[in-house]
Amino acid sequence: MHHSFSLLILSVMLLKVYAGKVLVFPVEGSHWINMKVLIEELHSRGHSIAVVRASNSWTIEEESPYYRSITVNLGRFDADSVSSFSARLLQLRREKNNFWTYLLLQMEVVEQLSKMHQDICNMMTLMFQDKILMNSLLDAKYDLILTDPAFGGGVFLARRLGLPLVLNVRWTDRAEAHFAIAPSPLSYVPVPGTELTDKMTFLQRLLNIMFYFFLLCHGLTIPGPHYTAFCHRYFGPDVDYFSLFQDADIWLMRNDFTFEFPRPTMPNVVYMGGFQCKPSKPLPADLEGFVQSSGEHGVIIMSLGTLFSELPYDIADEIAAAFAQLPQKVIWRYTGPRPATLGNNTLLVDWLPQNDLLGHPKTRVFVAHGGTNGVQEAIYHGVPMVGLPLVFDQPDNLSRMNAKGTAKIVNIATLDRTVFLEALKEVLYEPSYRENMQRLSRLHRDQPMKPLDHAMFWIEYVMRNRGAPHLRTQSFRMSWMAYHSVDVILTLLAIVLIISLMTFSLIRLLCKRILLKNKIKHG
Known part of the structure; x- marks a missing residue:
């Protein structure tokens, strides 16, 4: 003691x-x-x-x-x-x-x-x-x-x-x-x-x-x-x-x-x-029950962040109609009016435990706007994405994921139920998306320190x-000319030019003297 x-x-x-x-x-x-x-x-x-x-x-x-x-x-x-x-x-x-x-x-x-x-x-x-x-x-x-x-x-x-x-x-x-x-x-x-x-x-x-x-x-x-x-x-x-x-x-x-x-x-x-990523925690009982009811098909998670938790009604209807045609269950963070085309497989929530859902073994796809936090959590948990980039850095973030073969991007300007459904099916059933994202997850976690x-x-x-x-x-304290050594390059070029001119003048002078001597000699 x-x-x-x-x-x-x-x-x-x-x-x-x-x-x-x-x-x-x-x-x-x-x-x-x-x-x-x-x-x-x-x-x-x-x-x-x-x-x-x-x-x-x-x-x-x-x-x-x-x-x-x-x-x-x-x-x-x-x-x-x-x-x-x-x-x-x-x-x-x-x-x-x-x-x-x-x-x-x-x-x-x-x-x-x-x-x-x-x-x-x-x-x-x-x-x-x-x-x-x-x-x-x-x-x-x-x-x-x-x-x-x-x-x-x-x-x-x-x-x-x-x-x-x-x-x-x-x-x-x-x-x-x-x-x-x-x-x-x-x-x-x-x-x-x-x-x-x-x-x-x-x-x-x-x-x-x-x-x-x-x-x-x-x-x-x-x-x-x-x-x-x-x-x-x-x-x-x-x-x-x-x-x-x-x-x-x-x-x-x-x-x-x-x-x-x-x-x-x-x-x-x-x-x-x-x-900000961490291992997932158990879901609330009601949410876990909904996830487990998906069976072998699994679940799709959708969240467009705090600023876009409500969408224009026509876009919301097209998204809901696409979800309704899938065998997967869907958990959608959405605070707007209930879409008219919402299927029985889709659960609307005001808030969702995003990290815990992404870490759930039944999660198949993450539909997201491409904010840095969400992208990093998807990488950490190895969940492929369908991206709906809206503003700010989101298009760039998702373009990186697309280049790495881990996300499919849908343009909000051309989105309809057919386009959105095809994107979902591609990420769900083309194994390369999940394989690529899980490879990124392994690389991300393979560090000597969290x-x-x-x-x-x-x-x-x-x-x-x-x-x-x-x-x-101290590089940012240097002028553009000094940083890129433009002054040094110009100085060296000037020296080379001066030496070249001096050499040329000397040769010319020598040539003139030789010619003059030859003239005198034969004169």
Whole structure:
């Protein structure tokens, strides 16, 4: 008993020694879902967490056993505004695929994102001007800031407080995160939005480069003006706002190379793809009974995420009619009116335990919109997909799965019951889809360390060492000309040209003298 008590005291003391204080600046929606996984794991390891949230947040709870909330009384984009924005994007996505439709879609995204970035700047202005709040954050002596750089708030707060910065990242405010810090040869690294692979034809490489310049313009015209003005106001005119992103100590990437195409990376990039995935737990009794009633045919799971849990009635009817023609049972997360064509084999639910259903041995296919979290869970459990990409990164995510032979994509603009049914049958009965996905699952799981433990190690590494500046590249501080050694190449070419001209002049001079001597000699 004495030894056990001593061991307990020692364990508590060690926990105290290594416990840190983390300030979290998250992003709403699905981004919060994966940030919450990191928060809960940090809490389980004895760390103290505070979360900055807007007063009208629709996903980040104010009360939680895992963290303390710091609520800022500002925010324009509540659940209703985001839902209406998503509905508008879906409407545009359904229209005939042409350049004009694509342009309208991009203009809609540009307008709304610009408002969101401005909203973040307003929120940060309120925080920075609140001396009591800022002094309390300084007095708390946090060890680091953990943020999602899809928006810039957490990055600016880290600069203001002088704290090490860890990013939970897939996207920055400009593009996919690798493009911010890692070499990205456009000959084989596809730009987000192109839905290309790492094997491109000449025309595809041309398209890839055009999209890259489009992304550069996107960064300069949407977040750029808001964040540049904010930076100049609080950090001085010499601070380039995007360099604050690039100065992050660790980039925890929410992907890996079972999902992503191989590409160059950097020392401070840590891959934690599938970190939110875990073994399935038993289903609730009623849901388990429904699954077991499917017999040898198994079940199909359908979820289009929180933003698209309700669809236009005509699309919902076509999907339901296709499901009704299959022998499989279907569990569909759907909150809209009951489709008129719904079959007896389909169960509509407001919420479903997605991870647990994907891990069930009777699950045959996952019908999904292609969000990163859902794709990673499908890979982890080895379940092939039928993809209905709608907006944002979803088309690119599913195009990667399609290229790897693990998913069949259906365009929402051309979806009807026949097209959808054929896609379902192809994935259900063509064994290569399941075989390919199970191969990806084996590759993903074959790691020396679980992705979540890997992420925890590097977060705690930054705590212990007060940052990781030795892992940060200086390449982004170089000019474009210096980075690509254009100045060196031009200098070498100039030297070669000068030597060539001098040699040519010398030879010419010698030739003239020889000719002159010959003339004098024969004169």
